[in-house]
Amino acid sequence: MSTLRLLGVGWYFQFKMILRSPFDGLGNVLYPLFFATTALLVFRAGQSPRTLIYASLGAAVMGMWSSVSTSAGSAMQRERWWGTLELLVAAPRHFSLVMLPATLGLATVGIYNLAATLLWGRFVFGIPLTIAHPLLFALSVAGTVLSFGGLGLLFAVSFVRFRAAWVLGNFFEYPVWLVCGFLVPLALLPGWVRPISWVLAPTWGMSAIRESALGGTPVPDLILCLGLGLGYVSLGVLVTDRVLYDACGRGTLSLT
Amino acid sequence: MAAIEAHDLRRTYKTHTGTLRRRTKEVEAVRGVSFTIEPGELFGLLGPNGAGKTTTIKMLITLLIPTAGSARVLDLDVVKDAREVRKRIGYVFGGERGVYERLSGYDNLRYFAELYGVPAKRQKPRIEELLELVGLKGREHERAEGYSRGMKQRLHVARGLLHDPEVLFLDEPTIGLDPVGARELRSTIASLTAAGKTILLTTHYMFEADALCDRIAVISKGEIVAEGTPADLKRGVDQGSVLEVEVYGVEDETIERVRRLDGVLAVSVEEREQAQVLVVQTHAEVELTSAILGHLNGGQVGRISRREPTLEDAYVALVTEE
Numbered sequence A: 001m002s003t004l005r006l007l008g009v010g011w012y013f014q015f016k017m018i019l020r021s022p023f024d025g026l027g028n029v030l031y032p033l034f035f036a037t038t039a040l041l042v043f044r045a046g047q048s049p050r051t052l053i054y055a056s057l058g059a060a061v062m063g064m065w066s067s068v069s070t071s072a073g074s075a076m077q078r079e080r081w082w083g084t085l086e087l088l089v090a091a092p093r094h095f096s097l098v099m100l101p102a103t104l105g106l107a108t109v110g111i112y113n114l115a116a117t118l119l120w121g122r123f124v125f126g127i128p129l130t131i132a133h134p135l136l137f138a139l140s141v142a143g144t145v146l147s148f149g150g151l152g153l154l155f156a157v158s159f160v161r162f163r164a165a166w167v168l169g170n171f172f173e174y175p176v177w178l179v180c181g182f183l184v185p186l187a188l189l190p191g192w193v194r195p196i197s198w199v200l201a202p203t204w205g206m207s208a209i210r211e212s213a214l215g216g217t218p219v220p221d222l223i224l225c226l227g228l229g230l231g232y233v234s235l236g237v238l239v240t241d242r243v244l245y246d247a248c249g250r251g252t253l254s255l256t
Numbered sequence B: 001m002a003a004i005e006a007h008d009l010r011r012t013y014k015t016h017t018g019t020l021r022r023r024t025k026e027v028e029a030v031r032g033v034s035f036t037i038e039p040g041e042l043f044g045l046l047g048p049n050g051a052g053k054t055t056t057i058k059m060l061i062t063l064l065i066p067t068a069g070s071a072r073v074l075d076l077d078v079v080k081d082a083r084e085v086r087k088r089i090g091y092v093f094g095g096e097r098g099v100y101e102r103l104s105g106y107d108n109l110r111y112f113a114e115l116y117g118v119p120a121k122r123q124k125p126r127i128e129e130l131l132e133l134v135g136l137k138g139r140e141h142e143r144a145e146g147y148s149r150g151m152k153q154r155l156h157v158a159r160g161l162l163h164d165p166e167v168l169f170l171d172e173p174t175i176g177l178d179p180v181g182a183r184e185l186r187s188t189i190a191s192l193t194a195a196g197k198t199i200l201l202t203t204h205y206m207f208e209a210d211a212l213c214d215r216i217a218v219i220s221k222g223e224i225v226a227e228g229t230p231a232d233l234k235r236g237v238d239q240g241s242v243l244e245v246e247v248y249g250v251e252d253e254t255i256e257r258v259r260r261l262d263g264v265l266a267v268s269v270e271e272r273e274q275a276q277v278l279v280v281q282t283h284a285e286v287e288l289t290s291a292i293l294g295h296l297n298g299g300q301v302g303r304i305s306r307r308e309p310t311l312e313d314a315y316v317a318l319v320t321e322e
Helices: A002-019 A022-046 A049-082 A085-090 A095-124 A134-161 A163-179 A191-198 A201-214 A219-250 B053-060 B082-088 B105-115 B120-134 B149-161 B179-194 B206-212 B230-236 B252-259 B289-295 B311-320
Strands: B004-017 B023-037 B042-046 B068-073 B089-093 B167-171 B198-203 B215-220 B223-228 B240-248 B264-272 B275-283 B300-307
Touching: A002 A095, A002 B105, A022 A049, A022 A095, A049 A085, A049 A095, A049 A134, A049 A163, A049 A201, A085 A095, A085 A219, A095 A134, A095 A219, A134 A201, A134 A219, A163 A191, A201 A219, B004 B053, B023 B053, B023 B068, B023 B215, B023 B223, B042 B053, B042 B206, B053 B068, B053 B167, B053 B198, B082 B089, B089 B149, B105 B120, B105 B149, B120 B149, B120 B179, B149 B167, B149 B179, B179 B198, B179 B206, B198 B206, B206 B311, B215 B230, B215 B311, B223 B230, B223 B311, B230 B311, B240 B289, B240 B311, B252 B264, B252 B275, B252 B289, B264 B311, B275 B311, B289 B300
Parallel strands: B042 B198, B042 B215, B089 B167, B167 B198
Antiparallel strands: B004 B023, B004 B068, B215 B223, B240 B275, B240 B300, B264 B275
């Protein structure tokens, strides 16, 4: 119970801080609109409403992913700058429980990305907002947010150990767009890429969101997405102690 | 059972130089520090910047793993029982960092109360109590980014006390505070000792250590060079005498020549408005005024006075010893 409360309270305060950052806020408002515009302009050539919805949903998840991959790194870097990282590590609660709400808070911003992209597509590009299975769609979005939060935790833990690793957050942003089929179907990618796609929860989250919106069967994708998300969290929890021990051994926690 | 025991603590850092031909250099920040602090004691770790105070404190609060040696807090090993140690200690450091500026003071405390495992029902009254103690009542709902340095420092103290720790580590808590703020904070620290807390305080302000601490260890270049009550340390230089000479622009070479005079224990220079004051500690039985003035030939000299040594002189003598 106290763990759930810690996650809830942590999420609330981390999300509150994200909302109060004017520069992050502006980026989060504008980024998804750029993604959506680019994707929709490219896919408009296809003339098919179904293709446009496909692209619109892809652009939406692109925005969700970007807010996690780039922000998880910069969030850790901010904790270093603010001098709060050491205080978080010195807290008696397990560090992964302290970090998970922060990455979940970032992933939650993705819900806005999704809504903004879909509304932008509807009102600027005239793409109809038809969702075949609204409940499954909502569950798919929630599941994708949770799995992104789990993946963000893995990132955040590595950013604690390696100070400059936040740069990798930016590095991971674009390959995942491609490898997880946000805009290009996985079938078009070379065979050797597939195993990489399969172990990445965004692949299944994207698929679940599309299947539920376009009238397919999203449940298997959603289960895989949540399962992988849970796997990331478990791995994050397992490696946290080792990573912190190493950071305390090298004395890098207080460095900015 | 001692509250804190440090036994031959050592900590080495690796630093790198060069880009293409990278070289690793080892820097010994703490070189075999040992001390024991009894429950309810206020123990001061006194030393100049870079002496190893913060490194020592970080090993004791589990944020740094010692390269060698061992330490126990409340009979728990700081490496093996790190999580248990964290539950029972509080850590406060000086400066403006360590605060979530976008949150209010109250929200900062609420968040850390959760992280420190303060039971939900206890959080609100505890936060109210602490806001009252540190004098932030009435300003708690303002964002911390608008707080003065002193207010942020007081917020740090409240955060460090949220889970009512038995042992408190205060790392230069009054650094950068104005005299009134520093005095208020010292009075808060004194009240915590009165409430039975064990406190390890690091500072480089002599008067602060003198006024607050039951015992002091002076640390210099990673080693403890003296340990005892403030009175013990003063007694160490009681036999000496201090000559203060007001000068205007004294060169390093001159200071070095004065330091080499027979009977000189320590030399330091203090800046006082337009002038500098050459503070020379000497053995009581020697008279060195003319010899010192001889070395200052050509330079403008102002007032000359002689006084009894203070704790600060004891400290300067200890940390400037080769």
